[in-house]
Amino acid sequence: MKRIDCLRAIYPELEDCAVVTIMGAVAAELYSLGHRPNFFYLEHAMGLASSVGLGIALSQPERKVVVIDGDGSVLMNLGGLTTLARYAPRNLVHLVFDNEVLLSVGGGAPGGFKWFTTATSTGSDLAAIARGAGIRRAQLVRELDDFTEAALDGLKGDELTCVVAKVDAEMPASFLIDVHMLENRFEFARALQRMQAKTATGGTT
Amino acid sequence: MPVSATNSKVVYDAIKAAGVRLVSALPETWLVHLVRLADEDPDMILVRLAKEEEGVGISTGAHFAGLRTALLMQNHGFLQSINGIASLALLYKIPLLLLITDRGTMGERDPWQTEGGKYTRKVLDALNLVRDELNRPDEVRGKVAKAMTLAQSSLSPVALLLGRDLMWEEPTA
Numbered sequence: 235m236k237r238i239d240c241l242r243a244i245y246p247e248l249e250d251c252a253v254v255t256i257m258g259a260v261a262a263e264l265y266s267l268g269h270r271p272n273f274f275y276l277e278h279a280m281g282l283a284s285s286v287g288l289g290i291a292l293s294q295p296e297r298k299v300v301v302i303d304g305d306g307s308v309l310m311n312l313g314g315l316t317t318l319a320r321y322a323p324r325n326l327v328h329l330v331f332d333n334e335v336l337l338s339v340g341g342g343a344p345g346g347f348k349w350f351t352t353a354t355s356t357g358s359d360l361a362a363i364a365r366g367a368g369i370r371r372a373q374l375v376r377e378l379d380d381f382t383e384a385a386l387d388g389l390k391g392d393e394l395t396c397v398v399a400k401v402d403a404e405m406p407a408s409f410l411i412d413v414h415m416l417e418n419r420f421e422f423a424r425a426l427q428r429m430q431a432k433t434a435t436g437g438t439t
Numbered sequence: 440m441p442v443s444a445t446n447s448k449v450v451y452d453a454i455k456a457a458g459v460r461l462v463s464a465l466p467e468t469w470l471v472h473l474v475r476l477a478d479e480d481p482d483m484i485l486v487r488l489a490k491e492e493e494g495v496g497i498s499t500g501a502h503f504a505g506l507r508t509a510l511l512m513q514n515h516g517f518l519q520s521i522n523g524i525a526s527l528a529l530l531y532k533i534p535l536l537l538l539i540t541d542r543g544t545m546g547e548r549d550p551w552q553t554e555g556g557k558y559t560r561k562v563l564d565a566l567n568l569v570r571d572e573l574n575r576p577d578e579v580r581g582k583v584a585k586a587m588t589l590a591q592s593s594l595s596p597v598a599l600l601l602g603r604d605l606m607w608e609e610p611t612a
Binding site: 252254274276277278279281282283284285286287288289290291292293294297311313314316317320321415416419422423426427430 | 460461484486487488489490492493494495496497498499500501502503504505506508522523526527530531532
């Protein structure tokens with residue numbers, strides 16, 4: 235299963251969501267499908283994407299929040315899964331692409347990232363960890379159809395959902411993101427607050 | 440309980456007056472009343488953390504969504520949060536109101552607090568964060584308001600150290 239195919243499958247559903255991604259391949263591939271102001275690419279601070287998502291979800295309970303995470307990042311903030319479970323925001327979907335390596339580190343040579351395996355390569359099961367943390371709807375998927383169904387269920391549902399997707403460890407076609415970090419940060423905040431104002435007034439414009 | 444309930448209330452009221460709607464916290468003795476006050480306040484979102492660095496992410500998300508926040512942490516929790524502060528708050532220009540209990544300084548009885556206490560200010564200074572100290576109840580409201588104003592205008596973390604004289608009441612023998 236390829237990340238980009240997973241992203242393509244859910245992309246049309248992300249229009250009204252607040253989307254927070256980790257850095258590297260995930261951010262670049264989502265960007266390659268077409269940037270939107272409601273996409274925030276957290277270009278550093280590994281592990282905190284889910285915390286940023288939780289902050290948004292608690293602040294705007296009417297907004298669907300989608301965090302697109304990775305195994306390396308989740309492993310840096312396993313405690314954050316317990317915090318997510320503790321508050322269990324019904325409007326948050328946590329998608330975790332598990333390629334079993336720290337791919338975006340690169341490794342300095344073609345395929346060098348293959349030396350940077352994470353503990354999911356030796357059996358650590360992030361979906362089981364998420365369930366153990368208290369996230370009731372957490373599942374591991376290996377096929378695109380299963381990913382699409384689980385992710386769309388989460389997006390349309392009303393319960394904290396975690397989907398761990400085993401994906402190929404493949405570099406993205408490009409790492410280009412032609413939106414400056416600060417530009418992205420300010421446009422994202424503006425988009426969320428504009429969307430909120432619209433919701434608050436019940437307006438249609 | 441020698442943690443000052445009275446002065447904790449003064450700090451909590453100041454946070455509320457500064458417009459804070461979400462507080463993240465990790466338990467620490469000096470914060471017991473502040474956490475309780477946040478928990479009992481139906482207008483406050485309290486997020487209890489597993490580790491303090493999460494609070495940087497949560498406050499970032501809340502800021503994007505338009506909410507003012509405060510982070511309650513011990514100085515060792517601040518030390519634990521450094522990468523989040525550098526690689527998220529400072530890198531992305533995120534306002535944070537850091538309320539940090541100033542453990543391990545003059546009068547500290549817990550041996551385990553004494554090492555980290557020597558670095559709190561140096562690390563704040565190394566990060567170039569503006570900081571001030573809260574030691575008297577009469578200065579709390581003004582300093583919290585000004586710290587929030589600066590955090591919002593500079594889009595940067597600002598730190599207030601909660602001092603022993605404010606937070607701790609020595610039992611009279």
